[in-house]
Amino acid sequence: MPNRFDDLQREQQHVLHQIHVRERLIRYSIALFVPVFGVVAVLAIYADDRDASTLRVVIVSVTALSTIPMAVLMSRVDLGPVWWSKQAAIPGINTAFLAYADIGVTVILITFVDPSAALHGSALFAIIGCYAAHFVTHRIRIVHMVFTSIVVCVLGLQMWLMNDDLGGACYRVAVSLLAINGTVFLLSIYTDDFQHALRTQLKLANTDSLTGLFNRRGFEYWAGSLVVPATRNFGVVVADIDNYKLLNDQFGHDVGDQILRRIAESLRGVTGDYAVLARVGGDEFAFATDLDRDALVAVAERMRMGCSSYWHGRPVTISVGVASCDLHGPGSTTRAAAKEVLDSAITAADDALYLAKQAGRNHVRVVDVDAAGNPA
Known part of the structure; x- marks a missing residue:
């Protein structure tokens, strides 16, 4: 962590x-x-x-x-x-x-x-x-x-x-x-x-037992804490393993778990100590950070490339959705306001992930939003 x-x-x-x-x-x-x-x-x-x-x-x-x-x-x-x-x-x-x-x-x-x-x-x-x-x-x-x-x-x-x-x-x-x-x-x-x-x-x-990352509960708390001291920038990146269900069905749940752990280690190596990284769903990962837009997109690309591999001849890739939020000022000062910013960023990142899937998977897509969750 x-x-x-x-x-x-x-x-x-x-x-x-x-x-x-x-x-x-x-x-x-x-x-x-x-x-x-x-x-x-x-x-x-x-x-x-x-x-x-x-x-x-x-x-x-x-x-x-x-x-x-x-x-x-x-x-x-x-x-x-x-x-x-x-x-x-x-x-x-x-x-x-x-x-x-x-x-x-x-x-x-x-x-x-x-x-x-x-x-x-x-x-x-x-x-x-x-x-x-x-x-x-x-x-x-x-x-x-x-x-x-x-x-x-x-x-x-x-x-x-x-x-x-x-x-x-x-x-x-x-x-x-x-x-x-x-x-x-x-x-x-x-x-x-x-x-x-x-x-x-x-x-x-607050921890996912399989990967050792935060779970959704831990992610929402710690990512919300990150919003409070942020001065201008806040971003959420959501990553999803492409065709994970097919891999799981073909190779079995044990192999599926190994893939999840491998992806988690790859993401941890890319995001380092400057992000809140979590497994928020079955094959879905997310991280939050206060990096600016350009740095955020660069990290997302490194995540995508770092997770690309092969398993018994089958490609294992991820699609990545990025939500870059400009807070315009001293940032949130209350837990309630921070949660609103986080919820808006997560929703925008999910939308960007959907665009990455539509583009053919193994892509990164970005959505820019303001603190209220509106397109910037």
Whole structure:
């Protein structure tokens, strides 16, 4: 498959357009948890037996109040792309949020007079770890785990020094580390394996098993994605094996499949990485590209000549229809508009293929259209 279109952004769009995730529910739930942490921070003022100092009240109050604007900000972050690619529309916001949460909880914990109570509060890191497991990269997860582990160990050391209770300190530290790091570790395994399985299933759903090319579904999606960033030119080429039914009937389906695979390899060698190539029907292939008209026709001719061969003395050739579309401007900006352009180009390419068949097969014919599908 063309590597050019296998970039992270289009892959995540491909995934998110084909699966239904309750992204808003997840987003608003996370946003709701942020001020809840602020409420817990306020309650922490009264967690110790001693009266809270003015400095502690100020630190905790400022930290708690900061959760309100952070909650509003997180309610606006689309978590679908972040979950799939670990990248947000606001660069680094997912990592910044994790750092904010880790540092905020740490600030609250170090204000505790009783380190054993602080160790109990370190359980909040486990909730933050849920976010880390799903929405940041492996490297950032490790940083989170190392940072929170250091905080827990320091609190345990303080507990031991203050209470001279090594066994109790070790027990609390061990439980906290297990809960915090275990949450991140197990959820990370789950989300990574789930994404791998999903990526594999979507690849199978959009790939022709015989040739390894895109199928019609994959072609329509990726070719439509190509329309969006196109500046002026967009073209679709449709190729059909001449007299394929006769070849299939004479030599059998196994030979017919071998011919299809051979044609697919020939087309892949000609189109390279600058086109979306697919098997869209029984013996019909298509590719889409942003080449201009002259380059598009030249590629179509190379396709025709490259696929010409003989099988047990019988010629194997293809007929090719080309639709060259001039978009006149910045191109489509929506999926719906891109689909209209693609549908128009496919229809025009089919018309051109019919003309190539009428001309006696083993020919290339071109139809020029505008973005609305009208003859140019």
